[in-house]
Amino acid sequence: MGDSYREGLEGLASAPGAEEAGEAPRHGAAGGEEHPSVAALRERFAEAVQHVEVVAGDEVVVYVPAARNGEILRWLKESEAFDFLQDLTAVDYGGGRPLQVVYQIYSTTHKRQLRLKAELPLDALELDSAVPVWAAANWLEREVYDLFGVHFRGHPDLRRILMPETYAEGHPLRKDFPLRGRFSRAEQTRRALALEHDDFYIPDELAVRRPRLEQGPAEGAQE
Amino acid sequence: MGLEPGREDTPMVLPGGQTFLTTKLDFVVNWARRNSLWPMPFGTACCAIEMMAAFASRFDLARFGMERMSFSPRQADVLICAGRVSYKMAAPLRKIWDQMPQPKWAVSMGACASSGGVFDVYSMVQGIDTIIPVDVYVPGCPPRPEGLIYGLLLLHDKIKGESVTDREIHRQLRFEDPAAVGQQALPPEVVSQITVPFGNSTTQNRASGLVSTGAQLRPRDRQP
Numbered sequence: 001m002g003d004s005y006r007e008g009l010e011g012l013a014s015a016p017g018a019e020e021a022g023e024a025p026r027h028g029a030a031g032g033e034e035h036p037s038v039a040a041l042r043e044r045f046a047e048a049v050q051h052v053e054v055v056a057g058d059e060v061v062v063y064v065p066a067a068r069n070g071e072i073l074r075w076l077k078e079s080e081a082f083d084f085l086q087d088l089t090a091v092d093y094g095g096g097r098p099l100q101v102v103y104q105i106y107s108t109t110h111k112r113q114l115r116l117k118a119e120l121p122l123d124a125l126e127l128d129s130a131v132p133v134w135a136a137a138n139w140l141e142r143e144v145y146d147l148f149g150v151h152f153r154g155h156p157d158l159r160r161i162l163m164p165e166t167y168a169e170g171h172p173l174r175k176d177f178p179l180r181g182r183f184s185r186a187e188q189t190r191r192a193l194a195l196e197h198d199d200f201y202i203p204d205e206l207a208v209r210r211p212r213l214e215q216g217p218a219e220g221a222q223e
Numbered sequence: 224m225g226l227e228p229g230r231e232d233t234p235m236v237l238p239g240g241q242t243f244l245t246t247k248l249d250f251v252v253n254w255a256r257r258n259s260l261w262p263m264p265f266g267t268a269c270c271a272i273e274m275m276a277a278f279a280s281r282f283d284l285a286r287f288g289m290e291r292m293s294f295s296p297r298q299a300d301v302l303i304c305a306g307r308v309s310y311k312m313a314a315p316l317r318k319i320w321d322q323m324p325q326p327k328w329a330v331s332m333g334a335c336a337s338s339g340g341v342f343d344v345y346s347m348v349q350g351i352d353t354i355i356p357v358d359v360y361v362p363g364c365p366p367r368p369e370g371l372i373y374g375l376l377l378l379h380d381k382i383k384g385e386s387v388t389d390r391e392i393h394r395q396l397r398f399e400d401p402a403a404v405g406q407q408a409l410p411p412e413v414v415s416q417i418t419v420p421f422g423n424s425t426t427q428n429r430a431s432g433l434v435s436t437g438a439q440l441r442p443r444d445r446q447p
Contacts, residue, residue: 164311169345172345172346177345178345179343179344179345180343180344180345181344181345181346184411184415185349185353185414185415185418186411186412186414186415187411188310188345189310189313189348189353189354189407189411189414190407190411191310192310192311192313192314192348193313193314193317193354193405193406193407194314195311195313195314196314200311
């Protein structure tokens, strides 16, 4: 255990930085054989496996083009039995670099992990939804859309999930988003206090929909 | 002969328009109020843990008349806001405050509730006094139960000094302003004034808030 822990630390330290970008990718953990699913991916989608790297000791990361994202994910689930989407998130490294959408998937059959990354240029944040493959992607993609503004084609219900529907300041986790928001604190406070239930839920989701105060008295109240 | 009407109570009038009757009435009313404060706990973060510790047997806020936490705002006297309040929680906080019957008081517990604390970010209310009027601020991150108890004893002192003859306090404590329901407690220009950035940890300021900050390139960022 101690050895693997130390290897993990060394892997962390020697992960490719900007200065070693041109270096040939390393395969497998600590010089071992290549990840079987990565080998299968190379065989099936030869040119679509852009880059493979091992980070943090034994974490295999595969870079795939965003345009072929949907078909690769479906193939991984159907042929490689990656039946569990552990996480779906995104990273913005800033400085105009492409935004990465990250899929962390796991195969309960093979007890195997894989991380996929799809890079999106900041002016074209759009790729296929993973909801048809894993239903678990639904809310995760909504979160990525909410906080990064990535548009997922084919998502059944792509709308904000954390920020209110009426949030007008943009997508907060993007590096070009000012930390304190785009509006003044006074405006943010005013907007926050003006929020109603309907700004967080679509009305059908609420069992009991309360009438809004500004709608005034109900019909027939004059009599 | 005899006492003229209108002069009867003159010898009894104390400075400030108070009489023997009103001071005794004040004493009884304030004694009853401050020793039966029922708290409405609005716990959102780690401060709430300390608040729960203050309510539990070791510190036992029941000693100060807080026999039970009132989880319904309609039976509560004092709102204890413990923890950070996001903008998403601002409207519920104001709604709970509006539902509490008069007279009512508010305690802002901890750095985040009082000023936003370290969370000087887009999603966090910079002090709940922009949302509701606050009587006592308890500093700390989080304050220990002793700190909360001290704050509540300060609130006791404040209640002790209230008088029915003080029209301003009487108005604040007794009358609900319908126009203030759901509104922020401070005017917008004051909110802007007190939430000005302190120049901590980031390179951003309000003037440059509308433009991209241009995140610094860090060589350690792992990138292919």
